Amino acid sequence: MLPSGFHMQDASDAEHVYFIGLLLFRLIIRSISSLAPLEAILFDIDGTLCDSDPLHFYAFREMLQEVGFNGGVPIDENFFIEKISGKHNDEIARILFPDWELQKGLKFTDDKEAYFRRLASEKLKPVKGLDKLRKWVEDHGFKRAAVTNAPRPNADLMVSSLGLSDFFESVVIGGECERAKPFPDPYLKGLQVLKASPSHTLVFEDSVSGIKAGVAAGMPVVALTTGNPEHLLMEAGASLIIKDFEDPKLWTALEELEGEAAKASVAN
Numbered sequence: 001m002l003p004s005g006f007h008m009q010d011a012s013d014a015e016h017v018y019f020i021g022l023l024l025f026r027l028i029i030r031s032i033s034s035l036a037p038l039e040a041i042l043f044d045i046d047g048t049l050c051d052s053d054p055l056h057f058y059a060f061r062e063m064l065q066e067v068g069f070n071g072g073v074p075i076d077e078n079f080f081i082e083k084i085s086g087k088h089n090d091e092i093a094r095i096l097f098p099d100w101e102l103q104k105g106l107k108f109t110d111d112k113e114a115y116f117r118r119l120a121s122e123k124l125k126p127v128k129g130l131d132k133l134r135k136w137v138e139d140h141g142f143k144r145a146a147v148t149n150a151p152r153p154n155a156d157l158m159v160s161s162l163g164l165s166d167f168f169e170s171v172v173i174g175g176e177c178e179r180a181k182p183f184p185d186p187y188l189k190g191l192q193v194l195k196a197s198p199s200h201t202l203v204f205e206d207s208v209s210g211i212k213a214g215v216a217a218g219m220p221v222v223a224l225t226t227g228n229p230e231h232l233l234m235e236a237g238a239s240l241i242i243k244d245f246e247d248p249k250l251w252t253a254l255e256e257l258e259g260e261a262a263k264a265s266v267a268n
């Protein structure tokens with residue numbers, strides 16, 4: 001929980017307050033085994049099912065340079081992580097072009113999405129271990145939906161490119177809800193369409209904005225380090241941080257969850 005090699009006696013008062021705050025925050029984060037018996041899983045798409053962020057980054061970098069953003073100096077990955085990754089296009093347009101009419105900003109993000117889809121149709125790859133997790137979910141018969149801030153044409157393209165069109169019962173789009181992530185609305189809608197309880201539903205995410213949305217909707221979130229540093233995912237409230245779906249930490253947690261569910265069914 002504390003950085004390795006960190007000793008409390010080395011910390012200043014401000015650091016003490018920060019780390020005690022972080023410890024308390026970790027205590028109120030829901031554990032995955034508390035979900036037993038698991039009923040449903042909600043998956044973000046970009047960066048969670050597929051490593052699409054490098055394609056988004058590439059598309060934004062090229063197109064922002066074309067419009068002379070930042071004096072024509074290409075954006076770097078840190079800028080992308082801070083200002084763009086996981087956010088809805090309305091928010092991105094406002095952040096990137098505060099002086100533009102919103103419509104002009106949205107035209108830019110629409111064009112960027114079309115460019116992204118051309119890239120994705122050729123280059124999109126599933127996150128490692130996705131097949132294994134998919135089989136586990138299918139074998140257990142859990143309900144499942146995708147919940148994304150991506151526009152619907154992107155979401156449909158990614159889900160079908162990954163061969164998951166029949167896997168998901170529903171694809172919830174942030175922009176079609178009253179408020180997109182980081183608000184809980186898209187995840188609440190996911191629960192509603194699956195008729196699932198947040199007490200028995202797990203979320204997979206990769207962005208700060210997405211983790212906040214899942215936590216705000218009352219669910220524990222497993223976060224992938226596909227595109228964001230671990231400390232940001234932790235601060236956003238992730239219950240477990242994994243590299244990909246082959247990570248042994250994930251399978252240990254899922255086995256624990258199955259163990260809890262077995263105990264509960266024996267007790268009843």
Ligand SMILES: [Mg+2]
Nearest residue numbers: 044046047207
């Ligand atoms: Mg994502």
